[in-house]
Amino acid sequence: MLAVLNVLGSMLMLFSVTYLLPMLVSLIYADGLFLDFVYAALGCLLAGAVLASATRRHKRELRSRDGFLLVSLGWVLMSAIATVPLMLGLPGLSFTDAFFEAMSGLSTTGATVLTGLDHMAPSLNLWRCALVWYGGMGIIVLFVAVLPMLGVGGMQLYKAESPGVVKNEKLTPRITQTAKALWFVYFLITLACIASLRLAGMGWFDAVCHGFSTIGLGGFSTYDAKIGHFDSPAIEFVLIVFMLISAMNFSRHFIAWQQKSLRTYAADIEARVMLWLIGLSTVGLALYLWVQGVYPSYWTALRHVAFNLVSIATDCGFVSQNYAAWPMFAPMWMLMLSCYCANTGSAGGGIKMFRSLVLFRQAVRELMLLVHPQAVTPVKIGKQVVANQVVFAVLAFVVLYFGVVVVLTFTLLASGLDFVSSLSAIIACVNNAGPGLGVVGPASNYQGLTDFQTWVCSLAMLLGRLEIFSFLVLFTPTFWRK
Amino acid sequence: MKIIILGAGQVGRTAAYHLAREEANDVTVVDTDERLLRELQDRIDIRTVQGNGATPHTLEMAGARDADMIVALTNSDEVNLVACQVAWTIFGTKTKVARIRSTDLTCSSELFVSTENGAPDKLAGFAVDMFVSPEEAVTNYIERLIRYPGALQVVDFADSRVRLVGLRALKGGLLVGRPLRELRVHIPKSDARVAAIYRKGESIEPEGDTVIQDGDEVFFVAATEDIRAVMSEMRKLEDPVKRVVIAGGGNIGFRLAQILEEQNQVKVIEREQRRARRISDLLRNTIVLNGDAADEELLVEENIDSADVFCALTNSEEANILSAMLAKQLGAHRVMALISRPAYADLMQTGPIDVAISPQTVTIGSLLAYVRRGDVVQVHSVRGGAAEAMETIAHGMRGGKVVGRPVEDIRLPDGAKIVTVVRNEQVIMAHHDTVIENGDHVILFLADKRHVEQVERLFQA
Numbered sequence: 001m002l003a004v005l006n007v008l009g010s011m012l013m014l015f016s017v018t019y020l021l022p023m024l025v026s027l028i029y030a031d032g033l034f035l036d037f038v039y040a041a042l043g044c045l046l047a048g049a050v051l052a053s054a055t056r057r058h059k060r061e062l063r064s065r066d067g068f069l070l071v072s073l074g075w076v077l078m079s080a081i082a083t084v085p086l087m088l089g090l091p092g093l094s095f096t097d098a099f100f101e102a103m104s105g106l107s108t109t110g111a112t113v114l115t116g117l118d119h120m121a122p123s124l125n126l127w128r129c130a131l132v133w134y135g136g137m138g139i140i141v142l143f144v145a146v147l148p149m150l151g152v153g154g155m156q157l158y159k160a161e162s163p164g165v166v167k168n169e170k171l172t173p174r175i176t177q178t179a180k181a182l183w184f185v186y187f188l189i190t191l192a193c194i195a196s197l198r199l200a201g202m203g204w205f206d207a208v209c210h211g212f213s214t215i216g217l218g219g220f221s222t223y224d225a226k227i228g229h230f231d232s233p234a235i236e237f238v239l240i241v242f243m244l245i246s247a248m249n250f251s252r253h254f255i256a257w258q259q260k261s262l263r264t265y266a267a268d269i270e271a272r273v274m275l276w277l278i279g280l281s282t283v284g285l286a287l288y289l290w291v292q293g294v295y296p297s298y299w300t301a302l303r304h305v306a307f308n309l310v311s312i313a314t315d316c317g318f319v320s321q322n323y324a325a326w327p328m329f330a331p332m333w334m335l336m337l338s339c340y341c342a343n344t345g346s347a348g349g350g351i352k353m354f355r356s357l358v359l360f361r362q363a364v365r366e367l368m369l370l371v372h373p374q375a376v377t378p379v380k381i382g383k384q385v386v387a388n389q390v391v392f393a394v395l396a397f398v399v400l401y402f403g404v405v406v407v408l409t410f411t412l413l414a415s416g417l418d419f420v421s422s423l424s425a426i427i428a429c430v431n432n433a434g435p436g437l438g439v440v441g442p443a444s445n446y447q448g449l450t451d452f453q454t455w456v457c458s459l460a461m462l463l464g465r466l467e468i469f470s471f472l473v474l475f476t477p478t479f480w481r482k
Numbered sequence: 483m484k485i486i487i488l489g490a491g492q493v494g495r496t497a498a499y500h501l502a503r504e505e506a507n508d509v510t511v512v513d514t515d516e517r518l519l520r521e522l523q524d525r526i527d528i529r530t531v532q533g534n535g536a537t538p539h540t541l542e543m544a545g546a547r548d549a550d551m552i553v554a555l556t557n558s559d560e561v562n563l564v565a566c567q568v569a570w571t572i573f574g575t576k577t578k579v580a581r582i583r584s585t586d587l588t589c590s591s592e593l594f595v596s597t598e599n600g601a602p603d604k605l606a607g608f609a610v611d612m613f614v615s616p617e618e619a620v621t622n623y624i625e626r627l628i629r630y631p632g633a634l635q636v637v638d639f640a641d642s643r644v645r646l647v648g649l650r651a652l653k654g655g656l657l658v659g660r661p662l663r664e665l666r667v668h669i670p671k672s673d674a675r676v677a678a679i680y681r682k683g684e685s686i687e688p689e690g691d692t693v694i695q696d697g698d699e700v701f702f703v704a705a706t707e708d709i710r711a712v713m714s715e716m717r718k719l720e721d722p723v724k725r726v727v728i729a730g731g732g733n734i735g736f737r738l739a740q741i742l743e744e745q746n747q748v749k750v751i752e753r754e755q756r757r758a759r760r761i762s763d764l765l766r767n768t769i770v771l772n773g774d775a776a777d778e779e780l781l782v783e784e785n786i787d788s789a790d791v792f793c794a795l796t797n798s799e800e801a802n803i804l805s806a807m808l809a810k811q812l813g814a815h816r817v818m819a820l821i822s823r824p825a826y827a828d829l830m831q832t833g834p835i836d837v838a839i840s841p842q843t844v845t846i847g848s849l850l851a852y853v854r855r856g857d858v859v860q861v862h863s864v865r866g867g868a869a870e871a872m873e874t875i876a877h878g879m880r881g882g883k884v885v886g887r888p889v890e891d892i893r894l895p896d897g898a899k900i901v902t903v904v905r906n907e908q909v910i911m912a913h914h915d916t917v918i919e920n921g922d923h924v925i926l927f928l929a930d931k932r933h934v935e936q937v938e939r940l941f942q943a
Contacts, residue, residue, distance in 0.1 A: 064524065155527065173484075173508035173529040173545075 002058035004070045007153075009052025011074060011143050012081065016045040021130055022085065025205075026123035033123045036088035044081050062153025065479060067160040071140050072471050075462060078139060079103040082131055089124045090114070096451045103458045105131030106139065107465035108347055110219025110317035110434035113447045113454065117224050122205060125222045129212040135465070136216025136347035137186045137250070138162055145179035154179070160470045162345065171254055185253045190215040193242040200234040214242050217347040219317025219434040226442075227307070227320040236307040236320060247274065247314035249345035269382040270343040270353040278313050281337060282306045285330050292327055305330075308442075313337035315348040317434020324441035331437055335424060338433040349432030349464050351401055357381050358394045400468045405430055408460050415453050425449075429460035483853060484508045484549045486575075488535035488565050489556035490518040492822060493581060493616050496842035497555060497849055502526045504935065507853065510544045513556075536564040538572050551577040553849065555614075559584050563608045570597055570609035579852065582613045583733065612852060616845040621737040623844045624818065627837060628742065628791055631720040631816065632713060634699070634837055637847075637862040639873045640904040640923050645706050646677065646871050647713065648864065651698045654718035663690035668715055672708035673911045677701045677901045677927035678869065685897075685929050701864065701871075703901045703925060705909045723790040727751070727814070729775030729805050730796030731761045734820070734841075738793065743767040749784060751775045753796075775805040778812065787813030794819040799826060803835065810834045824867060843867050854938055859923065863931075870928045871901075874941045876918050883940055884924075890914040895936045897929035 019041035026034040062070070082105070083098035090098075097113045104111045105128050117125065134142060140161040144154040154175040171178045194211035198204060206222055213220045223229035227236060245253070248271045255264045265271060286302040295301040304321045311318040312334040323331050340356045342348025361379045368377050379386040405426055412422035417439065424436030425446070435442045440449070446457060463471055473479055483506060487498050490513035502509040509528040512535040513519050519530035533540030535556065546552070552569045554562035559582050566578040578597070582588050595607040626636040626645075635648035651658050656668055662676055676688040680699040686692065694700065694716070704712045713719060726742055728735045731752030739748050739761070748768040752758040755772050762770035773780045775794065786792065792814040794802035799821045806819040811834070818837040821827045827838040843863035850861040857875040864871050880886030883893070889900050889912050903910045904923040910916060918924060924941070928934060 155523070170529040173502075173510050173527070175527050177508070 002055045006055040009048045012048030016041045022123040022127045025126045029122040031121035040084040064156045067156030071160040106135035107461040108216045108218040109432040109461045129209040132216035132218030133212035196238045200238045217316045227318045243314045243316045247342045247348045249343045313341040315433040319442040322443040338431045355394045429457045430464035486552045487511045488554040494555040546573040553579045555581045566610045579612045580610045617733040648701045652717035653696045655716040657715040661691045674704035674712040675911045727789045727792045729794045735795040739768045789814045792817045876922045895933035
């Protein structure tokens with residue numbers, strides 16, 4: 001326990017470095033928040049230093065159970081600390097709302113409780129989007145890349161934080177290098193996105209903020225009307241491309257970069273199924289909306305469906321239209337896609353495509369066994385055979401996932417929220433997608449929730465980002481037994 | 483250095499552990515057994531790949547395209563040879579090390595062709611740059627221990643011109659209870675340097691006025707011909723070994739019997755009847771007994787009480803520990819046991835077992851020397867791997883960090899010391915004013931293994 005706090009202390013100290021970026025922006029735009037960021041950074045540094053030095057004597061190699069504790073504590077603590085600039089910059093913001101906002105950023109959900117974003121200080125907007133960016137590839141993975149002392153412990157952290165099913169595969173022999181490699185491609189893709197957005201007509205500041213927010217699949221914007229503010233097909237197109245790239249496995253991107261060839265994508269069943277599913281859904285839904293008479297022309301319908309559907313399905317959460325006003329079938333279908341589409345090892349959330357495929361294959365296997373009781377049928381994804389153990393783990397995950405959704409939805413219902421808002425808010429938060437429907441729909445935001453409901457949503461985001469297991473294991477008695 | 487290790491068995495695991503511990507190495511381990519790999523990956527920071535390491539596909543998955551070295555350590559000679567050949571032919575891997583168990587193969591050196599300095603005109607053998615034979619290394623190690631009764635560890639440097647010996651000082655040694663500096667007075671003709679002293683497990687810096695006490699563990703370096711004289715300073719010299727009983731007629735037991743049978747009375751106890759028959763066919767002067775080494779009656783019947791050395795060398799370390807303890811209790815003069823787990827070895831070192839031999843630390847030395855930067859000739863783990871003795875060649879111009887400087891001016895890390903210098907086949911014990919020349923073989927003792935890299939960098943020139 002104390003050893004975990006020690007590492008946590010050094011992580012906090014490192015986290016204070018991330019305040020430099022908003023400080024710089026604050027100086028450039030002279031928005032008067034420079035000192036606030038300095039105080040916040042110093043506070044973070046000090047808190048980390050105190051924690052690290054107080055537990056200095058307990059330093060030791062991390063064990064596998066330390067990983068879960070460290071990651072969960074790290075995320076809660078980091079979100080709490082990240083509220084400081086928000087509360088200093090926006091007097092009157094409650095801690096509940098600030099925590100929600102920070103957690104929403106780090107967990108790449110992109111749900112917001114703030115309005116008046118258009119007139120907010122640039123440094124604060126950047127801070128929100130930067131949080132999304134750190135959280136996208138995993139803030140703990142970032143520390144693993146930078147802190148050499150972790151050794152094998154780094155692998156435990158990586159496993160506890162990064163989303164996916166088979167986590168034993170490393171890109172490189174050393175875990176610090178693997179973490180560096182992932183952050184490197186992540187950084188490159190972000191640069192490409194920022195440049196493309198600038199070319200598509202955004203200003204530099206908006207391009208940077210939206211670049212962070214897109215590649216992290218968060219969905220924070222610098223405008224209340226989000227992407228609707230720009231009303232530009234070019235920007236929407238660029239965002240669609242980069243959201244899809246970000247929803248793929250970053251290991252693939254790294255391998256492609258390393259081999260300087262696109263060959264590796266050909267073997268990526270996950271990405272292929274995702275692209276087909278999203279493509280067909282887009283074409284179909286656009287047709288549906290056109291027939292229903294929501295939009296006068298098919299092409300307008302296609303443009304709006306393409307953007308909003310990709311944004312929700314990849315768990316990014318940008319909005320350009322009030323899609324809640326579309327016939328119920330459309331937004332519900334999008335919400336359903338958000339549970340399945342993102343790939344393992346991507347910045348997106350939800351069940352992940354790989355798990356969905358495993359479940360599907362397992363169901364097919366059971367059907368097959370009904371007909372041929374003696375058949376030997378391994379579960380295969382492409383050419384890769386999935387071990388039975390993995391299938392069981394996937395089943396357990398899905399049970400927990402829906403368990404969490406049901407329990408939290410009922411909690412919101414009990415607190416007085418209507419059904420559509422409750423269900424959609426929880427699904428959107430657990431999947432780290434962002435906007436839900438009803439009270440928390442695309443045209444409004446999470447501001448209307450009570451404090452209690454806000455905390456429930458914060459919890460849902462954390463559970464979703466850490467893929468439930470890493471967090472829930474802390475609440476099992478065996479975890480704490482010596 | 484990017485290293486691929488084939489085989490996650492005992493030898494492969496140890497190699498992975500030692501190599502990955504050094505910051506500069508990136509290690510990938512290949513094995514067919516997924517469970518072994520998963521276990522290994524949870525413990526050390528390496529990458530693992532499942533598959534047959536002798537196939538191009540698996541090697542490519544393991545990163546053979548840009549690997550600097552491949553170490554084939556599976557328990558099959560054939561797989562190891564083929565893997566090295568594949569790595570060279572398809573990927574052009576620079577350094578290839580194979581584990582070869584069969585003496586038949588190791589004796590035919592024309593089978594192996596080093597390709598390290600570019601391809602030879604005609605490849606007339608397997609592309610293997612170096613082979614390691616753990617069984618052979620362990621056998622030789624035990625043989626040296628038997629040759630010097632009373633020693634805990636004996637390792638060679640500079641083509642066996644110099645040896646490092648570890649032993650427990652006992653009352654009756656001429657120097658015990660006296661300061662170290664008197665060593666020169668006692669044996670004026672020979673020279674030796676005490677490298678380290680461990681008292682109750684704690685390291686003590688040996689100075690001129692350090693007094694050696696009864697029970698201290700002393701490590702000293704001396705020219706090979708002086709070893710016996712120096713040992714007699716530390717404990718009463720024992721008579722040369724005559725009667726040896728070996729428990730376990732496996733690879734190591736059999737080889738040891740082969741080496742010892744000319745000069746000693748050797749008995750081998752082997753449990754499996756067919757194996758016992760087979761080795762008795764091959765051995766000439768040895769009595770092979772078919773039975774259980776932990777069978778009290780068999781041991782008594784075979785006069786265990788008059789045995790000078792009892793070596794427990796079976797595959798099971800638990801059986802080794804128990805049979806060695808039993809033999810000691812029944813009156814064997816000195817007992818040794820092959821113990822792989824460091825934790826067991828620590829438990830046993832102070833108990834009834836006189837010498838615990840760790841096969842891994844014996845094997846890993848030659849491999850480590852090959853991987854290290856700088857011109858490292860030999861590396862030996864000392865005291866179960868906590869400390870290290872290494873031989874490295876000093877290069878460079880006078881006025882560098884090492885060459886041309888007296889020993890006291892060389893900035894070594896904590897706990898490291900230069901013990902001996904071998905210059906043109908001449909052994910020189912290092913004193914504070916000994917000046918290191920270009921091309922000297924320098925033998926260092928590192929009390930703390932973590933400083934290895936600093937020392938290497940120093941000598942890299």
